[in-house]
Amino acid sequence: MSKQIEQLDRVVIRFAGDSGDGMQLTGDRFTQETATFGNDLSTLPNFPAEIRAPAGTLPGVSSFQLHFADHDIMTPGDAPDVLVAMNPAALKANLGDLPRGATVIVNTDEFTKRALAKVGFAADPLTDGTLDGFKVSAVPLTSMTVEALAGLDISKKDAERAKNMFALGLLSWMYNRPTEGTAAFLKSKFATKPNILAANLTAFQTGWNFGETTEDFAVSYEIKPARLPAGTYRNITGNLATAYGLIAGSRRSGLPLFLGSYPITPASDILHELSRHKEFGVRTFQAEDEIAGVGAALGAAFGGALGVTTTSGPGMVLKQETVGLAVMTELPLVIVDVQRAGPSTGMPTKTEQTDLLMALFGRNGESPLPVVAPASPADCFAVALEAVRIAVTYRTPVVMLSDGYLANGSEPWRLPEVSELPVIEPGFATAPNGPDGDFLPYLRDAETLARPWAVPGTAGLEHRIGGIEKHAETGDISYTPANHDLMVRTRQAKIDAVDVPDLEVDDPSGEAEVLVLGWGGTYGSITAAARRVRRTGRRVAQAHLRHLNPFPANLGEVLRAYDRVVVPEINLGQLALLLRGRFLVDVIGYNKVRGLPFKAEELAGALQEVIDRD
Amino acid sequence: MTEHTHDTGFAGLRLVPKSDTSYKMKDFKSDQEVRWCPGCGDYAILAAFQAFLPELGVPRENIVIVSGIGCSSRFPYYLSTYGVHSIHGRAPAIATGLATSRPDLSVWVITGDGDGLSIGGNHLIHALRRNVNVNVLLFNNRIYGLTKGQYSPTSEAGKITKSSPVGSLDHPFNPVSLALGAEATFVARSVDSDRRHLTSVLRAAAEHPGASFVEVYQNCPIFNDDAFEPLKDPAAKDTRLLRLEHGEPLRLGDGRGVVAGEYGGLEVVDVASVGEERLIRHDAHREDPGYAFALSRLDRPAFEHVPIGVFREVRRPTYDDLVNEQVADARAERGDGELSALLAGGDVWTVG
Numbered sequence: 001m002s003k004q005i006e007q008l009d010r011v012v013i014r015f016a017g018d019s020g021d022g023m024q025l026t027g028d029r030f031t032q033e034t035a036t037f038g039n040d041l042s043t044l045p046n047f048p049a050e051i052r053a054p055a056g057t058l059p060g061v062s063s064f065q066l067h068f069a070d071h072d073i074m075t076p077g078d079a080p081d082v083l084v085a086m087n088p089a090a091l092k093a094n095l096g097d098l099p100r101g102a103t104v105i106v107n108t109d110e111f112t113k114r115a116l117a118k119v120g121f122a123a124d125p126l127t128d129g130t131l132d133g134f135k136v137s138a139v140p141l142t143s144m145t146v147e148a149l150a151g152l153d154i155s156k157k158d159a160e161r162a163k164n165m166f167a168l169g170l171l172s173w174m175y176n177r178p179t180e181g182t183a184a185f186l187k188s189k190f191a192t193k194p195n196i197l198a199a200n201l202t203a204f205q206t207g208w209n210f211g212e213t214t215e216d217f218a219v220s221y222e223i224k225p226a227r228l229p230a231g232t233y234r235n236i237t238g239n240l241a242t243a244y245g246l247i248a249g250s251r252r253s254g255l256p257l258f259l260g261s262y263p264i265t266p267a268s269d270i271l272h273e274l275s276r277h278k279e280f281g282v283r284t285f286q287a288e289d290e291i292a293g294v295g296a297a298l299g300a301a302f303g304g305a306l307g308v309t310t311t312s313g314p315g316m317v318l319k320q321e322t323v324g325l326a327v328m329t330e331l332p333l334v335i336v337d338v339q340r341a342g343p344s345t346g347m348p349t350k351t352e353q354t355d356l357l358m359a360l361f362g363r364n365g366e367s368p369l370p371v372v373a374p375a376s377p378a379d380c381f382a383v384a385l386e387a388v389r390i391a392v393t394y395r396t397p398v399v400m401l402s403d404g405y406l407a408n409g410s411e412p413w414r415l416p417e418v419s420e421l422p423v424i425e426p427g428f429a430t431a432p433n434g435p436d437g438d439f440l441p442y443l444r445d446a447e448t449l450a451r452p453w454a455v456p457g458t459a460g461l462e463h464r465i466g467g468i469e470k471h472a473e474t475g476d477i478s479y480t481p482a483n484h485d486l487m488v489r490t491r492q493a494k495i496d497a498v499d500v501p502d503l504e505v506d507d508p509s510g511e512a513e514v515l516v517l518g519w520g521g522t523y524g525s526i527t528a529a530a531r532r533v534r535r536t537g538r539r540v541a542q543a544h545l546r547h548l549n550p551f552p553a554n555l556g557e558v559l560r561a562y563d564r565v566v567v568p569e570i571n572l573g574q575l576a577l578l579l580r581g582r583f584l585v586d587v588i589g590y591n592k593v594r595g596l597p598f599k600a601e602e603l604a605g606a607l608q609e610v611i612d613r614d
Numbered sequence: 615m616t617e618h619t620h621d622t623g624f625a626g627l628r629l630v631p632k633s634d635t636s637y638k639m640k641d642f643k644s645d646q647e648v649r650w651c652p653g654c655g656d657y658a659i660l661a662a663f664q665a666f667l668p669e670l671g672v673p674r675e676n677i678v679i680v681s682g683i684g685c686s687s688r689f690p691y692y693l694s695t696y697g698v699h700s701i702h703g704r705a706p707a708i709a710t711g712l713a714t715s716r717p718d719l720s721v722w723v724i725t726g727d728g729d730g731l732s733i734g735g736n737h738l739i740h741a742l743r744r745n746v747n748v749n750v751l752l753f754n755n756r757i758y759g760l761t762k763g764q765y766s767p768t769s770e771a772g773k774i775t776k777s778s779p780v781g782s783l784d785h786p787f788n789p790v791s792l793a794l795g796a797e798a799t800f801v802a803r804s805v806d807s808d809r810r811h812l813t814s815v816l817r818a819a820a821e822h823p824g825a826s827f828v829e830v831y832q833n834c835p836i837f838n839d840d841a842f843e844p845l846k847d848p849a850a851k852d853t854r855l856l857r858l859e860h861g862e863p864l865r866l867g868d869g870r871g872v873v874a875g876e877y878g879g880l881e882v883v884d885v886a887s888v889g890e891e892r893l894i895r896h897d898a899h900r901e902d903p904g905y906a907f908a909l910s911r912l913d914r915p916a917f918e919h920v921p922i923g924v925f926r927e928v929r930r931p932t933y934d935d936l937v938n939e940q941v942a943d944a945r946a947e948r949g950d951g952e953l954s955a956l957l958a959g960g961d962v963w964t965v966g
Contacts, residue, residue: 032961035961036961036963037963038963038965181961225965227965229965230965230966231964231965232958232962232963232964232965233962233963233964233965234957234958234959234960234961234962234963235960235961244956244957247951247953247956248953251951258711260711277956278940278941278943278944278945279944279945279947279949279950279951280950280953281941281945282941283714283937283938285710285711285714285937287710288707288736288737288740289736291704291707291737292704292706292707292737295700295704295707295708295710295711295737296708296710296711297711298708298711299680299698299708299710299713300711300712300714300715301711302678302698302708302712303678303712303715303716303719304715304716305711305715305716307711321701321704322704324701325700325701329698415954415957415958415962416957418954456675456678456696456712456716457675457676457716457718457719459673459674459675460675461675462674462675462694463697464644464690464693464696464698464699465698465699466690466700467683467699467700467701468699476646477646477691
């Protein structure tokens with residue numbers, strides 16, 4: 001029986017269920033199928049911090065949103081076209097995000113009186129009119145899965161747990177996804193558990209067959225592959241791309257990578273990933289606390305390693321003292337801060353851009369350091385590599401500000417040619433540099449102002465460094481007023497002179513009067529918003545900062561070239577503060593701190609409002 | 615960086631190259647003027663340390679001294695080796711990263727009772743339990759010196775200081791007990807004024823592969839003078855100092871000795887009253903730290919009998935060896951990592 005196939009250019013699907021329902025895995029597999037098929041895509045996982053919040057409750061809902069298309073897209077989508085709701089809580093938590101006309105696939109088995117009451121549904125929303133205006137497919141997912149697995153030697157609980165694969169099979173049929181990857185994935189994941197493997201494969205296949213045969217689903221959809229630039233692609237999350245960028249930095253500098261880290265959401269996956277790649281000479285040290293993580297990384301850097309520490313806001317706070325020591329000792333160090341909602345513990349699994357000012361100014365004294373920020377999940381690779389380049393070249397700690405959205409979100413990544421990645425030259429000191437054949441550990445390179453990096457084991461270059469102010473050349477302790485003034489200014493001058501590419505502005509019309517300027521993980525939303533605005537016939541220029549310190553040399557010029565500058569940030573205006581202070585430009589902030597990325601539509605509305613002002 | 619390994623005779627320096635130079639004490643003095651207060655115990659420790667370093671037989675450039683903050687932490691400036699004068703309490707963490715990534719170095723952590731037991735207590739116990747190949751020398755003067763005289767985590771309860779005008783309320787740490795509680799593989803104690811004993815303990819610490827913890831009683835003449843006087847008085851010395859020698863009976867100089875007490879503890883008794891054969895023979899190699907812990911409790915109350923020497927010396931794989939072994943194993947199994955293969959791992963697709 002062949003069914004009708006309808007062509008679409010883009011779809012947004014959200015899988016939602018209990019945090020124990022395997023929604024992240026389901027979403028991830030659907031994403032991989034979609035990536036292999038060749039669509040452009042963008043994902044937004046959204047899950048509670050609790051590992052297993054109480055079943056069936058609103059706080060326990062975990063979801064995974066995927067936007068895929070036959071053209072290049074920038075965001076995970078503002079609103080789902082399709083919601084898969086595994087229980088009443090998932091329906092209730094997500095219904096408000098659905099536009100009228102959206103498709104809702106619900107697992108009717110979970111819509112019991114008790115489950116409905118638990119989330120405050122007085123009546124059954126499947127029958128009381130709540131879902132009028134939506135295309136509802138009521139599917140008894142759990143019982144069909146259990147029935148399909150009746151012949152297998154597994155517990156009822158294990159059979160029920162396979163229902164996410166039934167859902168994945170059904171959606172894979174609906175959107176004509178290739179299934180070989182998921183079959184191979186399951187075979188590898190459950191290699192030692194043949195019964196569970198059989199259950200998952202059978203559930204997956206049964207879900208597919210259900211779509212194919214039942215009359216409930218008359219139509220399936222096709223979204224043609226996107227015409228992306230030629231190359232080899234893979235789907236990648238920000239955290240994975242960060243880990244790879246750090247390994248690439250190690251390889252391209254010839255420095256062994258030493259990661260000192262303490263587990264923290266949402267940064268831990270970088271530690272997990274790096275700990276798997278010891279064949280690259282990567283040493284990972286899970287420290288007793290955040291302070292020891294960065295301390296060990298700095299110790300390794302003193303010994304000539306590429307010292308790296310990874311964390312999120314609450315850990316970044318603790319590391320600042322050691323980062324200050326790295327500023328003072330002028331040793332290379334990369335600090336990856338995967339920002340999350342704060343202050344304090346905040347919302348560990350939700351995203352935010354609120355650590356910019358802490359990265360720049362959160363240490364005692366005049367303590368300048370470079371700050372870089374990736375624009376998208378895949379961009380984390382290039383930015384991590386850039387952080388390594390700056391750290392090693394200028395002998396300085398560098399902060400990379402990723403965020404929770406980039407960390408867990410994913411998109412297709414065109415693989416770079418390894419030979420085209422920058423070569424980073426550590427240039428270890430090997431011989432005395434002083435006039436009398438002595439070694440002056442703070443005698444600087446005239447061009448970069450970097451001091452020599454002399455590692456233990458190098459004869460004749462024995463020296464002592466530390467946190468106390470030091471003489472501008474000998475590095476000996478110095479409390480001389482003029483010397484301190486000189487050193488404070490020199491440390492600042494070194495960072496100010498870090499070579500940073502000019503800011504590029506995208507203005508197709510060439511006549512825009514409004515510039516929208518962003519930084520970090522909001523790139524996708526801002527770009528999508530700018531496109532929407534341009535489709536209305538309005539003009540807007542867009543630029544995005546990857547270097548937050550120092551700023552690109554042409555930034556002031558760019559800012560002054562426009563009548564109005566809008567700066568959207570997921571904070572209360574931290575970049576805006578810097579721009580005003582530095583350039584005396586009265587930028588217009590657009591700020592929301594909801595723990596979520598901007599929606600393109602709301603942002604487009606805000607831009608249009610500024611453009612339409614008299 | 616030197617890759618070759620050489621046997622220096624010190625097991626703890628197994629991977630450190632041997633020096634071609636035969637050093638003298640003066641080779642380890644830096645050009646910096648030493649700036650401790652006159653009469654400070656740190657001078658004696660520095661001199662003993664500088665005199666001992668040539669014994670290691672390793673190149674000066676392969677020795678690194680890492681310290682935190684405090685009077686003792688000025689140590690690195692006065693040695694002509696590589697050195698890091700870091701931040702308060704963090705030296706064990708910094709040294710862990712250094713030692714783990716550079717097994718060809720002899721790494722020494724210099725800390726004090728405030729630096730190592732208060733602000734840096736956490737790093738200290740974790741470095742010890744991991745058995746990182748570093749030597750930790752904790753100078754215990756039982757006071758905060760650099761901040762001018764507040765009570766420290768080893769100050770006796772009731773101590774009158776600037777910040778405790780009517781007496782400190784804190785129960786003090788016994789550093790040796792603490793290190794043993796963390797299951798440190800090497801734990802010893804010495805005294806600043808006994809150069810010969812101190813040198814023998816430094817030698818044993820360097821010999822030990824893995825983390826060595828050495829508490830050095832150190833006099834602060836300005837803020838806590840004569841804190842260890844009961845042990846230095848020539849008359850009291852023999853009755854109070856219990857010199858630990860592996861394999862030898864635990865005996866004080868005045869006819870008393872140590873026997874097994876109740877509940878796993880130890881007791882000091884007149885040898886004549888119990889008989890020579892009941893004296894415990896010191897065994898530093900016992901796997902269970904319980905005996906060494908019981909030994910460490912003998913100093914109460916107030917220096918009644920104070921064991922000095924090596925409490926515990928057991929072998930356990932060192933953290934840095936294990937880390938580097940995992941790297942070597944991964945390379946033996948999968949070959950040296952290939953970046954392009956890593957990046958292209960997972961599901962890939964090609965766009966024409």
